[in-house]
Amino acid sequence: MKVIRSKAAMQRLADRLRSQGRVGFVPTMGFLHEGHLSLVRVARKRCDSVVVSVFVNPTQFGPEEDLEAYPRDFGRDRRLLGQEGVDVVFRPDAETVYPDGFATSVLVERLTRGLCGRTRPGHFSGVLTVVAKLLNIVKPDIAVFGQKDAQQALVVGRMVRDLDFDTRIVVAPTVRERDGLAMSSRNFYLTPEQRRQAPVLYRSLRLARRMVRDGERDAASVKLAMRRLIRRESGFRIDYVEVVDTGELQPVRRISGRVLVAVAAHLGRARLIDNIIMRA
Amino acid sequence: MKVIRSKAAMQRLADRLRSQGRVGFVPTMGFLHEGHLSLVRVARKRCDSVVVSVFVNPTQFGPEEDLEAYPRDFGRDRRLLGQEGVDVVFRPDAETVYPDGFATSVLVERLTRGLCGRTRPGHFSGVLTVVAKLLNIVKPDIAVFGQKDAQQALVVGRMVRDLDFDTRIVVAPTVRERDGLAMSSRNFYLTPEQRRQAPVLYRSLRLARRMVRDGERDAASVKLAMRRLIRRESGFRIDYVEVVDTGELQPVRRISGRVLVAVAAHLGRARLIDNIIMRA
Secondary structure, eight states: OEEEOOHHHHHHHHHHHHHHSOEEEEEEOSSOOHHHHHHHHHHHHHOSEEEEEEOOOGGGSOTTSSTTTSOOOHHHHHHHHHHTTOSEEEOOOHHHHSOTTOOEEEEEOSTTTSTHHHHSTTHHHHHHHHHHHHHHHHOOSEEEEEGGGHHHHHHHHHHHHHTTOSOEEEEEOOOBOTTSOBOOGGGGGOOHHHHHHTTHHHHHHHHHHHHHHTTOOBHHHHHHHHHHHHHTSTTEEEEEEEEEETTTOOBOSBOOSEEEEEEEEEETTEEEEEEEEEEO | OEEEOOHHHHHHHHHHHHHHSOEEEEEEOSSOOHHHHHHHHHHHHHOSEEEEEEOOOGGGSOTTSSTTTSOOOHHHHHHHHHHTTOSEEEOOOHHHHSOTTOOEEEEEOSTTTSTHHHHSTTHHHHHHHHHHHHHHHHOOSEEEEEGGGHHHHHHHHHHHHHTTOSOEEEEEOOOBOTTSOBOOGGGGGOOHHHHHHTTHHHHHHHHHHHHHHTTOOBHHHHHHHHHHHHHTSTTEEEEEEEEEETTTOOBOSBOOSEEEEEEEEEETTEEEEEEEEEEO
């Protein structure tokens, strides 16, 4: 397994890999867990070579967010990726990614306005800009994203189609702990007590699914029931509980067809998100 | 010479061409003149295959601008490009380039604030977004732009470096009529009388060069002299006369080192621009 730090070296290797077969790519911020590794396995299964990037991207963090605190352990990441048969780890430093004079950003309208976009202004532009760069550096045939970050996956998919990147975005299912908590590097921030409370987010999503299965079609009723369930655990500060269509991510009043039910809440030092897609 | 209208077909051909040698690309809005053809010749000389796009990009025109009136003659363009030994003409239609649901844009900060960016809000974002798309579709080793659109060339160069496109931007000199008028598809709008007046823009740039050669270092004095010269011809409405640094395109007060002297003015139905780079 090669570890590459230079953009130009990665591009030359990318040309060679792509000429030899299909290239799969998994962009990450490191501190890998089973969720990331499941994305790597999707790429491994579908492609001849697999590139994983490890880069904590500063531009997708807000000024009050956890850039400094974000957990890092490259030694462990490298070992895990080696065990998964990854061919190349691309690990640039921030000065390489954002040299002096950097002035460019990529935006996606509409889809970035609600959900996480509302309380994290600039977040998706940071994500899109770095993903555009990584796609131009790694030149993959497919790039795999996790369903846990549902809005990110949809927004990146929109950018890739709109800007005609010659890459297909594949979205892989959320991987959960045994008690239902969606895996996330940020779970690391939770105290034992908070870790015990955290699965209520997924339980609220399952409650939403049960209500819709039982015939509920009013989004407000579903959202209210979810909020009440989450509030039974102390310490949560809810960011949003939302039901949106899966195309433009606009809130729906009546649930019909395919919808995304999504939740975000602060618990201690962590901001946790989770979602499910369901069909009424 | 192949004419291709589909993005996917162009991408497949692009992969083949790039694997066989260097690919040169000249993006145009058609209605070609000697300026465009000089860019094609630069690409032809440096590369194994040459792709030219012909697409009047609606998103780079303002609501009050000349999108509808913009001159088009694809039969003539095709003949001229054939004579230059171009390999591929990529000529998509607007629905292919901007399908329903399109939501993405590319921005460059700072460099787009002044000069043409001031009176043409949205123009450079339109240019950058379509160029990003075209680079992902044509995958060229080099893309050739004209110095006549100086700000465009610098802004595109900034984007290409910032987003790590694996393409080098080459800027080729402005081609002029015998009386000095910079070639432009928009010269087509000029009446015979306006055509006679138009070269004063280039004369104002030469005046600036003479003044600086003779020791003038005050940008305001140079700009005032240029405005006075242009105003001797009736019918001009000056948009800007500016002296800026060639890095961030910020106005300078004292002229030293390398500067861009740029002018934009409306004359009848045409908005004309021109510029020179000089060193004090």
